[in-house]
Amino acid sequence: MTKPPRRPAAGLPDKAALLAFLREAGSAEKTDIARHFGLKGNDRRALREMIRELEAEGKLGKRGRKGFSEAGALPPVGVADVVERDVDGEFYVRLVEASPDAPKAILVPDNTGKTGAAPGLGARVLAKFSRGEDGWEARIIKVLDTDANRVLGVIRKSNREVRVEPVDRRSKDVLLVPHAQAESLRDGDLVLAAIEKGEQRYGPKRGKILETIGREDDPRAASLIAIAAHNVPMGFSDKVLQEAQDQELPTLKGREDLRDLPLITIDPADARDHDDAVFAQRDEDPKNAGGWIVWVAIADVAAYVRPGTALDREAREKGNSTYFPDRVEPMLPEVLSNGLCSLKQGENRACLAVRMVFDKAGRKTGHKFLRGLMRSHASLSYEQAQSAVDGVENGGGTDDVTGPIMEAILCPLWNAYRTMLKGREKRSPLAIESPERKVLMDPGGGIGSIVPRKSLEAHRLIEEMMIQANVCAAETLEQKRVPLLYRVHDAPSQEKLFNLGDFLQTIGKPWNKGEPATTKRFNKLLDETRDGEHAEVVNEVVLRTQMQAIYSPENVGHFGLNLDRYAHFTSPIRRYSDLIVHRGLIRALGLGKDGLTDREIAELPAIAEQVTTTERRSMAAERAAMDRYMASFLSERVGATFTGRITGVTRFGLFVRLDETGADGLIPVSTLGGEYFHHDDRTHALVGERSGQRWTLGRTVEVKLVEATPVTGGLVFEMLSDPAPRDPNAPSPRLGARSRGDKGGGYPKRGGGRPGGPKPKGGKPSGGLKGVRKGKRR
Template sequence: MIKIPKPPRSPTPPRSSAGLPDDDTLLEALSAAREVDVNDLARKFGLKGDDRRALRQRLKALSDAGKLDKRGRKTFGAQGVLPDTGAGTVVSQDVDGELWVKWGKDDNDKSPLARLAPLKKSAQQTPPGLGDRVYVRFEKAGDEWIAHLIKVLDQGAPKVIGVVRKTKKAKGQPEIRLESVNRKSKENYVLTGADLDKLKDGDVVMARPQGGLTRYGPQPATLIEVVGHETDPKVGSVMAVHAHGLPIGFKTSTEDEAKSATAPDLKGRTDLRDLPFVTIDPMDAKDHDDAVYAHPDDDEANPGGYVVWVAIADVAHYVKPGSSLDRDAREKGNSTYLPDRVEPMLPHVLSSGLCSLQENENRATLAVRMVFDASGTKIAHKFVRGLMRSAAKLSYEQAQSAIDGEPDDKTAPLLEGLLKPLWAAHACLTKGRNVRGPLHIHSPERKVHLDKEGNVIAIEPRVSLEAHGLIEEMMIQANVSAAETLEKHKSPLIYRVHEAPSLEKITNLADFLHTIGLPWNKGEAPNTQRFNKLLDSQREGPHSEIINEVVLRTQMQAHYSAENFGHFGLNLDRYAHFTSPIRRYADLIVHRALIRALKLGDDGLTDYEVKSLSDTADHITATERRSMAAEREAIERYIAAYLEEHVGANFAGRIVGVTRFGLFVRLLDTGADGIVPVSSLRDDYYIHDDKAHALVGERTHQRWRLGGSIVVKLKEAMPLTGGLVFEAISEPEPHDPNMPRPRLGARVRADSRNPSRRPTGGPPKGPSKGRVKGVTEKKAGRGGKGGKKRR
């Protein structure tokens, strides 16, 4: 059979297509696109089949030619336009300290740099540094790109502060160890790096742990710099500064801007030089943010009322948005006050010079005139940008002595016309304060006195004078006026907020009060009146100090926010920091907001600052807490150095904390805090009852209770860490039959089977009724697992 071949099949006709656009059309379509998928672009132009493949090849060619950015396997974006989010590298830091992020790999030279925005409070890591990989959200702000940190992908090891200890290995080889001065860490390191031969035993250095190189023993750490020596009296502050990464000094450009500043004139200002303002500050104050003046209101419609002026240094006149001064001030966030030094937010030429309201010198000011009625209620206020001249610079002690009938040569001429009207106005404002009812918490502070070499010569409590209350209340009213004015003008601002205590904190307070027989309804909403009733009722009682301490710990921590949550402690609906722009960046922002809202000049808050207020609030909250931690650590080290020569002496104290590993004790005379390790309580095995806030003996049921008085012996003082270790000298409180009995431990059950081993005077015989909720077993003594010391 002859096969007849079939005719060839006709090819399938191609599907219709609109045709591949040329390069110019593609580039125009992607001119402002942050990220476009190839498939979406193909649909836009109606491309199908081979044209889609040709489109991908064309886009890749444009990317290779540097006309497009390739974002992913199938995504492209316009040249010079960053994606919504992406991974990048911190590639540079400019002369002003700003960090810059490059999208993609750090060798990508096609994409623009983005300035890293201040970290948000929610970013739970240390700030990124050069070379770190970060995942960020990109945002266009004017002509520049901003990178908002989402996550640090790869970050170097943190820095550590420690003391050099030179040792010898088994074969006589030298080895340099580094002992960390962080009380929360017991890590030791072996130093590596250059210039190790120049180190001396006892040098305090900063190093970067390498981590993960050895499984056992000390880890290697690379030497970064020497910051002092352990014998230097001032090393406590030096370590605190370096440990918390406090920015030190100023950039050259910042110093140059400060030095070029000139004294203000009257142009565009209200002349306030005829008003006899006075500054009242601590005796050793170098900068003077605020001045006050008051007189009776001469308005017949306001009988018994007062006019109070508060004049604040016009820092915004000198520190312009975006300047080097501004960037340094923002980075620091605030001034830091250490026992032997101040790390100022602004250079001294401004903070102690042109910005400081010095006596008999013309100074630029942003002032508020407030009118109060006879009940102390503010009925009006007005802000002005002016020129003032302080009539006198007084200390709190000088002003108070004059009012108390002992004026000196300087205050005697000021008494009738200036000081007495101020005190009368304060009495008026106090009426309003009493009606408002802010918290009556007393927060005692200690002042460390140093000699010229930096050695501690005395530690004394700060005395609270009526003069302190006068300035405080007038500053509070000025801060309220600032917040009210900005809200009235619908201007964004940074608030100082303080939320009400959480339910958990209220529950803990109620549990503690129950242990001393005081009722507290957990279900009732917290308010300042309830707290004040409690505090005032116990003011003269034996538990006054500890109740004050526990109520203080019950409060939330104040912070800055672009949203208003009110100020619980001051019992105010709105509150902003306005009165200290020399030492707080928050106040400078509020000044700029007022200048913008009230049209008081062209140096007010910028659009970019308005857009980034939330970031700024989070940033300055973090810098404030950083400074507080450094200040606290420095004081603890100075106090430990002061008490080092008193090791072996006995001190009276009070138990301010109870944990499973020991008692935290505060000495009454110096305010120093230290620990009595549970391992040193050798008369019994102690367990932690967190409901009763006590360590309870398993056999005797005697207890060491929160708030109890105690006499301790100083066993160890460690200036390098600030740690103090005590030994209890006084006896624990006797067994309280009304308290629930904790569960008996294994040793106690053994003793119950051997009556001869049971201590006398204990609780009635019989088995325990079981574990009480909230009780954690903790053994003490030589054989107990709780015998390890925590320093």
């Protein structure tokens, strides 16, 4: 516990004395400061003025709602969110309530070895902060439940009691519920329960059942668990459903007739809504020889979802649609998302369209927005469109849908895209490859297979046309001086670039740490390593080096796309941010009375924060569901061996990604061998204290699956490969360092924690995960 600073003589301190007090105290509120210095009356008012001056000078920072700290310092204990993961897979936390000067702190295990798996991105923790040699460190006191009174869990029944066991790997709140409440429930039911308040001091907490979610053994439960665990809003109120039902078919009033323009939609084969359509034609203007006109038409959601309505309020609360393998939680009711707003083939639909002109070098030379009435001439899947183009180019044929539109629509689209590619290549956006996996459900609702998502030229064609339409939206709103929500992506921080340079040094790739980050520089690195043994891990660490894209009313550009201005315009059915941009364009161009309101303009910072938060909530839910689907798919293969690659080296252990499915799992550091392992952040390795043997980032290994828990999504592996030998150029390990509170990784083994001490015989490895058995290593 921090010893309080000695009380000085009463009287207003000078700025140096105030900062010295805060430096020693960690953080304090104004009342605490006044009490410490014995201030009353006018002195308290003078203290408030002094604090304001120090804030303006950048010497003080906010900590919590009322607290203050010396700028760049952290309190001894605080609530923080896990906000970042570096190239090693190390996690960083940031205080929940703090001004921008508050530094991030690296998350390190406690010194007792009583921690399990590391909390993931987005987790909230109570942590103890301290200054280390390389910056601030955070040691977890407790992982906090962001919705502390609710537990999502599985019913476990016995003759004596009924328990709710949590599905969250980080939660330890097992609840006892009365038999009377659980009479209609079966063992294995998924339920949402509330923790009962009371004076119970020992044993499991008491709870009550709020609702039944589904069954633990239902493969589709993964989505339901993710929805409930991340508080993704489900369904719609009766008022919203009624408002959606009352909408009418669009007419030509206030619109241009685009129904003869042969726009088509190209979407995933299982798409339920179609919010964008495209068409291209050669520019007949002799001044633009070799140029193209590209049309992008987007569903006019603003015509149906108007400011101040119940539809608008719930769409803003949801922020975006959330997609799972077996279901969608849509932002808008189905009568709109899959009905009036969906650009269905052969049906009149309201749209907001942009006509873009490109020269023969792929450079956009002009654009124009209009509000129109369109009719899709064909609805194609990516695979269908790609197969038609590939078939014609290779002397093959087309199907009944693509054949009639091949020459008039598909060929011009592809030719326009290949011209646009010249401009894209000159711009050189970041060329990171992010292989995704797709869960294929079988007819009975189970998991049929998990396969890589194909990357087709058709995907890239639609992507590039949407990017250009988004740029046009941002440019138009800027030109008309109408505020907007930008989609911004900041350049990597200097710290991340240094970390990347340290990693590349370990694989013999030069990287000038002082040289500014550019997409061309990253692309050169990716090209040079693409066909080598380190291609996958270099791609991964370059991805981790990037900042997260967010929404903001302030523009900092989009680093990844290498664009000065960028907004989201092309998916208003599933993203509220795009709806706001549509309203901005309607206001800017005088296209109707349902444009952006003055109130919305004033609320843009809050809207930006809201849609950024909901986007991350959906991403976390989708990722959690995918983890559970993976665990369910692999649960019948416990004991099997797999090849994979080490994608994270942390104090907690090694993260391994399987080649076969892309599933990620943990090898707890406590299971790696009979010695203590230090985390060497310079070489991105776990290093044996006694032997010097190493486990390094990016290495291909063979592992055995020892635990797969579908309900939590947890995978635990046992290492079967041998470690790399000691690096002869590395300094000798610091024997016994852990007794001094070593900042390196790892946990002591049983047997007093001595290097080479006796290994545990059976049971759970100290510092490991529940249910992990110590197996033989090959």
